[in-house]
Amino acid sequence: MSKVTAPKKVVLAYSGGLDTSIILKWLQTEYGCEVVTFTADLGQGEELEPARVKAELMGIPPENIYIEDVREEFVRDFVFPMFRANAVYEGLYLLGTSIARPLISKRLVEIAAEVGADAVAHGATGKGNDQVRFELAAYALNPDIKVIAPWREWDLSSRTKLLEFAEEHQIPVAKDKRGEAPFSVDANLLHTSSEGKVLEDPAEMAPDYVYQRTVAPEDAPDTPEFVEIGFERGDAVSINGEAMSPATILTKLNELGGNHGCGRLDLVEGRFVGMKSRGIYETPGGTLLLEAHRGIESITLDRGAAHLKDELMPRYAELIYNGFWYSPEREMLQAAIDKSQEHVTGTVKLKLYKGSARTVGRWSDHSLYSEAHVTFEDDGGAYDQKDAAGFIQLNALRLKLLAARNKRLK
Structure with a gap:
């Protein structure tokens, strides 16, 4: 200028x-x-x-x-909308710096x-x-x-x-x-990001002192901890039955996840400007939130909607990473994602242990899960297994025609 x-x-x-x-x-x-x-x-x-x-x-x-x-x-207005999409960049990064x-x-x-x-x-x-x-x-x-x-x-x-x-x-x-x-740090309620200096050689393991929010998984408690996260329309609203504000929830999840060594990531990512960079990220609360959100979606979200969301997610995550939060395409995707969350309400039980956060239970009044249809016991006529024969034959028809042609042309 x-x-x-x-x-x-x-x-x-x-x-x-x-x-x-x-x-x-x-x-x-x-x-x-x-x-x-x-x-x-x-x-x-x-x-x-x-x-x-x-x-x-x-x-x-x-x-x-x-x-x-x-x-x-x-x-409320940035982290939660992003987590409704289960957004991760390059399969791993929870976009903690990008979304701020x-x-x-x-x-x-x-x-x-x-x-x-x-x-x-x-x-x-x-x-x-x-x-x-x-x-x-x-x-x-x-x-x-x-x-x-x-x-x-x-x-x-x-x-x-x-x-x-x-x-x-x-x-x-x-x-x-x-x-x-020694290194550069960026932090907010969702994560910490450490880059540069001692971290610039991706072949060298990051020193322990780089980590600020999480204990080393091997030093985490020897006893697992269970936590229940309640959701309404895709957003976390309670922890262990206690209603909390969005920032209070993420703060508490950071504490829980950090205590058990959850949410560490050593990533070499592709920057938007063209180069690759190595960063050490800690996202303890976000790691728990993502696991729980996918857990509640597994019983409340229709297969077609869930699979479409998973197809849209990489594009959505890339838009956030690249700085296009206020673009029309991000807003269009957000509208579709938010529509999918209308029935994503219920509770997920997580098990926290030695760096892992795993769903071990989930329940909802909006559940699509039907035990009567999937049971290995007598289902009382809820599902006629003979129906599957025609379903398979119709789906196999084009494969049969392809195979017959290929056999004829050999």
Whole structure:
């Protein structure tokens, strides 16, 4: 962005950490613009008041500092809709970082409108997926908004240069940031993501200290724990019979799953920008939620609907991973997914043990399961086994015709 088109007022996604503090000062010195900071409490498990103090120390007036608890909105309006789809990217990743970005972008754009800002800014680098997610969401919500991505613009291309800039502008630098950080962490109520440095060689096992939310499965309790999760229309509403809010449910499931070493993932994934990257993810509560949701769907969802959902899911997951939460195609898929959840109501019993979460029971007033039809005992005429003969013959007809032709042409 040239100085000619320099913004007058920018809303910055601000964590209070070194990188976004440097970005804050850089925006002020590079563009001479007014900066508004937005810090979202997404359940990352860190105290957010230091971000307020740090922003004030850097000259941001109190009225330009926004710190908001968005945990309930995050789980209710983003995590839960995604889990109705059983969404996993590349067969394994539960999209914990991906699903947080559209909410942050939404608030950036909304705050920009409230305070009369003409631009928003983020701290994502030019190599990752987050820059795409932040910016696609911002443009979808306000096509006229300017987006500033300092990592793509400045010449602070190394940790040394960043530290020199910080010292020059008297930005506090934590002692552990003086050297190379061992790895980069992103966290919210759904997961933690660790990448870089000691994790960059995918042949090397991740050190134990990387894991923050889960005990090692081998160190988990020797006694299994059972937990019952209640669902209504595809969303979790209770744990062990106690009704809870969406964020409270995910918090409790994180605790339960973490205690038993559930939800660890060591993944090499294909980024949207083209390269592969290695990440260590911990999603204890999400792992329990996915297992339980599939468990309740198994007795309440019709086979045709269930199989179609499974076909749509990879596309849906890819849209979220690539930053298209606010696209018409994601909304179309969401409408189909939500329609499928009308009868996904009931309770699932999970067994948690040494890193695993397995469904061991499920029941529902909306169940399609009929013991009378599947029993190996006398079913009292519920199902006439002779009917299967015609069913098989009709389905075999085209196979017979194919086989007859092939035999004739040999």
